[in-house]
Amino acid sequence: xxxxxxxxxxxxxxxxxxxxxxxxxxxxxxxxxxxxxxxxxxxxxxxxxxxxxxxxxxxxxxxxxxxxxxxxxxxxxxxxxxxxxxxxxxxxxxxxxxxxxxxxxxxxxxxxxxxxxxxxxxxxxxxxxxxxxxxxxxxxxxxxxxxxxxxxxxxxxxxxxxxxxxxxxxxxxxxxxxxxxxxxxxxxxxxxxxxxxxxxxxxxxxxxxxxxxxxxxxxxxxxxxxxxxxxxxxxxxxxxxxxxxxxxxxxxxxxxxxxxxxxxxxxxxxxxxxxxxxxxxxxxxxxxxxxxxxxxxxxxxxxxxxxxxx
Numbered sequence: 462x463x464x465x466x467x468x469x470x471x472x473x474x475x476x477x478x479x480x481x482x483x484x485x486x487x488x489x490x491x492x493x494x495x496x497x498x499x500x501x502x503x504x505x506x507x508x509x510x511x512x513x514x515x516x517x518x519x520x521x522x523x524x525x526x527x528x529x530x531x532x533x534x535x536x537x538x539x540x541x542x543x544x545x546x547x548x549x550x551x552x553x554x555x556x557x558x559x560x561x562x563x564x565x566x567x568x569x570x571x572x573x574x575x576x577x578x579x580x581x582x583x584x585x586x587x588x589x590x591x592x593x594x595x596x597x598x599x600x601x602x603x604x605x606x607x608x609x610x611x612x613x614x615x616x617x618x619x620x621x622x623x624x625x626x627x628x629x630x631x632x633x634x635x636x637x638x639x640x641x642x643x644x645x646x647x648x649x650x651x652x653x654x655x656x657x658x659x660x661x662x663x664x665x666x667x668x669x670x671x672x673x674x675x676x677x678x679x680x681x682x683x684x685x686x687x688x689x690x691x692x693x694x695x696x697x698x699x700x701x702x703x704x705x706x707x708x709x710x711x712x713x714x715x716x717x718x719x720x721x722x723x724x725x726x727x728x729x730x731x732x733x734x735x736x737x738x739x740x741x742x743x744x745x746x747x748x749x750x751x752x753x754x755x756x757x758x759x760x761x762x763x764x765x766x767x768x769x770x771x
Contacts, residue, residue, distance in 0.1 A: 471529065471547035475555040476564070484528045489513060490521045494530065497545040504541050558633045564769075566629050570762040572643075572752045573611030577623040577735075578603050580616035583650060583747075587613050589754035591690050612754040615648045615694065617747035621737035626764045632728045639664070639704045639721055640765035641734060644697040644758045645674065648747030651693035652679025658746035662702045662711075663735040665724050669702045669709045670716025673744060684757045694749050696756040734764065 473481050484490060489511070496502060496510050504522065508515045522543055525531035529546055536542040573586065582598035589612040595602025602608070614622070630636060647658030656676040662669045674697075682688075683696035703710045704724060709717040726732060738748055753759050 467545055468547040470549050470551055472551040473528075473553065475553045477528070478552050478555070481528050481530075481550070481552060484524050484530065487521060487524070489517065490525055493518070493521055493525060493543075494545060497531065497543060501542050501544040503536060504543070507543065558631060564767070566766040568626050568629065568764045568766075569760070570624050570626060570764070571609060571611065572614055572622075572750050572761055573608040574624065575603075575608075575622040576625045576733075578621065580620045580622075581618055582616075583648065584616040584620075585614070586611045587690075589687065589752070591687050612752040613694070613749065613756075615747065615749040617648045619738050619740040619742070619745050620747070621735050622748075622750065623733060623735040624762060625731040626734055628726060628728050628730065628732055628766075630726075630728055630766060634728075635768075636721060636726075636766045637706060637769045638765075638767040639724065639726075640701060640763075640767060641669075642699060642701040642760070642763045642765075643736065644699050644751040644756045644760070645672075645736070646694070646697035646749045647674045647677045647744075648694070648749050649677040652677045652695070654678065654680055656746055657744040658738055658748065659742040659744045660700075660748055661737050661739060661742075663733075663737060664704065664719075665726075665733050666735075667719045667724055668717055669704055669719055670711040671742075672700045672702075672711050674698065674700075677746075677749060683751075683755060685753075685759060686755050690755075697749055697751045699758045699760075732764070734762070 492511050493507060496507055504515055504518050508518045522531055531543050532546050533541050533543050580600050580603055584600055585597045586594040586602055586608055588610045594607045595605050645660060647656045649656045654676040658674045659671050660674055661671040677694055679693045679695045686695050701712055704719060704721050706720055709719045738745055753761050
């Protein structure tokens with residue numbers, strides 16, 4: 462977008478108020494908009510004008526781009542040239558419950574922030590630096606405060622890890638669908654590609670569905686797994702559970718009659734999410750759970766609250 466073609470007014474719906482407010486809440490970002498008020502500037506020009514390091518400018522420009530207050534293009538020397546997209550903005554205030562929310566609200570949970578667990582050897586937790594929390598094969602490691610830094614955790618046989626998520630929906634606002642996703646696989650000594658494990662998801666003690674992982678996956682390097690990791694397991698499979706008004710699905714396949722209403726979600730109570738390999742599972746072969754710095758997918762645990770319409 463050229464300087465001459467920027468809009469006089471950019472209007473945002475109520476569902477974007479929080480995003481825009483966060484983008485404008487930083488002093489550096491406001492100063493960037495001031496600097497771009499008269500003409501487009503490169504990242505290096507912004508850094509010099511504001512007396513701020515270029516990496517800091519780049520990060521803050523990306524935040525402004527995410528809410529469409531700044532646009533960028535490559536200049537003659539392939540340097541990023543930034544322009545303000547508008548002269549003023551209008552925020553539509555919400556007028557009814559839920560109108561200020563996104564159609565999909567996501568909560569991200571680091572894998573080490575479980576509230577309860579039951580594990581048995583082989584078991585362990587490592588950080589993104591491949592440092593073991595406590596001792597390998599010692600269940601006490603799962604109760605150490607350093608577990609919050611986990612990037613990979615595992616246990617064999619039967620067991621579970623349970624997480625408490627806040628409910629972001631205000632009173633009176635209902636959802637049409639609840640989603641949960643995680644990267645995971647079975648647990649064997651070192652690794653074993655043909656080693657199925659039945660991994661079940663429970664939400665508020667309601668069985669949502671069971672995913673059978675084909676094995677403990679280590680035949681290649683995980684895309685994000687650190688090079689110095691040499692303990693067999695390398696990556697998992699991104700698995701998604703969905704609960705709708707008609708029933709539940711795992712990776713798109715019907716898995717359970719459990720519906721959103723059956724979960725008993727309440728705005729003032731936590732949502733208990735448990736990944737479990739049951740003692741009575743046909744394939745009782747443990748669990749590897751991957752954080753955002755291990756495996757193939759840069760994500761921790763994600764709980765999604767979805768509304769189909771306003």
